[in-house]
Amino acid sequence: MLKFDWFAAPCAYALRPVRSDAYGLSQMESEDRAMDINSVGIVGAGQMGNGIAHVFALAGFDVLMTDINQDALDKAVALIERNMDRQVSREKITEAEKSAAMARIKTTLKLTDLGQTDLVIEAATERETVKQAIFEDLLPHLKPETILTSNTSSISITRLASRTDRPEKFMGFHFMNPVPVMQLVELIRGIATDDATYRALLKVVEKLGKTAASAEDFPAFIVNRILMPMINEAVYTLYEGVGSVKSIDESLKLGANHPMGPLELADFIGLDTCLAIMNVLHEGLADTKYRPCPLLTKYVEAGWLGRKTQRGFYDYRGDVPVPTR
Ligand SMILES: NC(=O)c1ccc[n+]([C@@H]2O[C@H](COP(=O)([O-])OP(=O)(O)OC[C@H]3O[C@@H](n4cnc5c(N)ncnc54)[C@H](O)[C@@H]3O)[C@@H](O)[C@H]2O)c1
Numbered sequence: 001m002l003k004f005d006w007f008a009a010p011c012a013y014a015l016r017p018v019r020s021d022a023y024g025l026s027q028m029e030s031e032d033r034a035m036d037i038n039s040v041g042i043v044g045a046g047q048m049g050n051g052i053a054h055v056f057a058l059a060g061f062d063v064l065m066t067d068i069n070q071d072a073l074d075k076a077v078a079l080i081e082r083n084m085d086r087q088v089s090r091e092k093i094t095e096a097e098k099s100a101a102m103a104r105i106k107t108t109l110k111l112t113d114l115g116q117t118d119l120v121i122e123a124a125t126e127r128e129t130v131k132q133a134i135f136e137d138l139l140p141h142l143k144p145e146t147i148l149t150s151n152t153s154s155i156s157i158t159r160l161a162s163r164t165d166r167p168e169k170f171m172g173f174h175f176m177n178p179v180p181v182m183q184l185v186e187l188i189r190g191i192a193t194d195d196a197t198y199r200a201l202l203k204v205v206e207k208l209g210k211t212a213a214s215a216e217d218f219p220a221f222i223v224n225r226i227l228m229p230m231i232n233e234a235v236y237t238l239y240e241g242v243g244s245v246k247s248i249d250e251s252l253k254l255g256a257n258h259p260m261g262p263l264e265l266a267d268f269i270g271l272d273t274c275l276a277i278m279n280v281l282h283e284g285l286a287d288t289k290y291r292p293c294p295l296l297t298k299y300v301e302a303g304w305l306g307r308k309t310q311r312g313f314y315d316y317r318g319d320v321p322v323p324t325r
Helices: 027-035 047-058 070-089 095-104 111-116 128-141 157-162 195-207 223-239 245-255 262-269 271-285 294-301
Strands: 039-043 062-066 105-108 119-122 147-150 170-175 184-189 211-215
Touching: 039 047, 039 111, 047 062, 047 070, 047 095, 047 170, 062 070, 062 111, 070 095, 070 105, 095 105, 111 128, 119 128, 128 157, 147 157, 147 195, 157 170, 170 195, 184 195, 195 211, 223 245, 223 262, 223 271, 223 294, 245 262, 262 271, 271 294
Parallel strands: 039 062, 039 119, 062 105, 119 147, 147 170, 184 211
Antiparallel strands: 170 184
16 A cells, blocks of 8 residues: 655645734734643544644643544544654654653543543544534633634534634644644634633644744635635646546646645545535535536545545555546
8 A cells, every 4th residue: 555655745825924023913922822732632643643742742732632433533542653754764853852852742522521631623524514513512621711713615614613612722724634743823812702712722723833823714824725626627727538537637736836636635625525515615605606516526426525533535545646537
């Protein structure tokens, strides 16, 4: 089976960083709030959950990760260890830093165990009902001061927040995939999010060594509002027979200097996630230009979700990825 070397993956899309002194609170005040965040609860141990756990543990936070099945948790911890081993072999971190970080990562099948953490990052499947159910179950067990966030790629932060007991302490905290490699974190304030929460998350991003960019709370925010229609258009180009998987990806890599082809990138993100984001854009903006391509829907219905299921626009089960069309 081909292993994707995500440390060698190109970091693609950079945005102008948010200046961390532009929001009225004193440096000391915001640092005080950020210093209160020592422990992080992560819901969902998939592609994003394990990457988020990885970077928080390396930055010195205690991490408690949950998922609905033990297998996902075991796989996530094993993957984090393999990825940190690779960082050690490339001298990006020391063996001692790796051991200390791995020791900070704990897992549980009980969502409610996350109640005592200072910051919760929900990174479960991109479906609003799933996310709402998680918040509903978790809320009665949360400390009043805990900041609640979602790593959603597209769903309204204001709407998710409005169904919790703490819309002022709720934010969109959107990491990019693969988390240990990608520099950007989108910070999305809901209509009720307060300044102290925003500033606390800015400081967390700084502690992670990443760069924050602020986006308004509209469907798919900035990165995916621009990226997903391009990916969807690439699928339409394939669907209409304008090009093959190979020619479409080669064209964008060599003709537009993109580090990955759009179909390769879609497989990397997960075709279910791409479809979910297109549906949010289509419904949220009520514009037919966001209509998901029927071919994208067909791949998702087949369970060909990209790299995570070993098949998508490419078949990853052999030594080299082979286009499936
Ligand atoms: N894939 C990307 O490139 C990317 C990038 C940025 C943000 N996101 C967002 O991150 C989130 C997760 O995406 P992913 O790619 O990691 O998906 P994934 O399919 O790899 O993982 C999702 C995980 O959530 C778990 N899960 C589902 N319901 C749960 C529940 N009720 N409680 C706990 N765990 C539950 C699943 O078992 C699975 O392990 C989505 O909101 C997605 O939009 C994805």
